[in-house]
Amino acid sequence: MNGTTHQIPRSAAVVLIGAASLVAVIAIVLVTLLLKPFASQASGQQDMNMAPGVVLSALDSRNESQSSDPESQGKLPNKTTAFGDHFPGIVNLDPDLLHALRQASTAANAEGVDVFVNSGWRSKEYQAQLYREAAAKYGSEEEASRWVATPEVSSHVSGRAVDLGGVDATAWFSQFGASYGLCQTYENEPWHYELRPEAATEGCPAMSTDATMH
Secondary structure, three states, rough: OOOOOOOOHHHHHHHHHHHHHHHHHHHHHHHHHHHHHHHHHHHHHHHHHHHHHHHHHHHHHHHHOOOOHHHHEEOOOOOOOOOOOOHHHOOOOOHHHHHHHHHHHHHHHHHOOOEEEEEEOHHHHHHHHHHHHHHHHHHOOOHHHOOOOOOOOOOOOOOOEEEEOOHHHHHHHHHHHHHHOOEEEEEOOOOEEEEOHHHHHHHHOOEEOOOOOO
């Protein structure tokens, strides 16, 4: 040692600092890439560990969005016929009822009478909605039940009833519907028909006063 102090040139120091910074950045990037799968797994595990109510609420919201289409719930467009095969409100009817309805509709059409189905099969959700609307309209659930049954007892929910549209159609069915086993079941609803197969030979049974009589 001769006591002489060796100093690193300033330009070399800058290069070394820059290189060190670059190495640090590369190290950070590599660590981030290596840890990303574990972070995603942890995030997924966190979602799985969410409170059941939160998960179910999210699923319910998605299902509600998927089932919000009125036609999928049974609502029928105006002038739907018994041959509307792409409408759930028609194709989800009881097969025997649908067969009889189509036979009767064909016969009525041949006589120049248009037969429209205002309502057929309904989902429980749609029936509940109609019941709530009726309760609001008539002022009480008791009065609403005379016109709209609850989902638990509704013949529409089970696919065993249709509401026909048009004065001519209901008049035709009141006269000839029994021949096809189709009968008006409620005195206050001349449009509401259900299948009574024995009616073809025995005639339709006595009607109930309203929907509260099952």
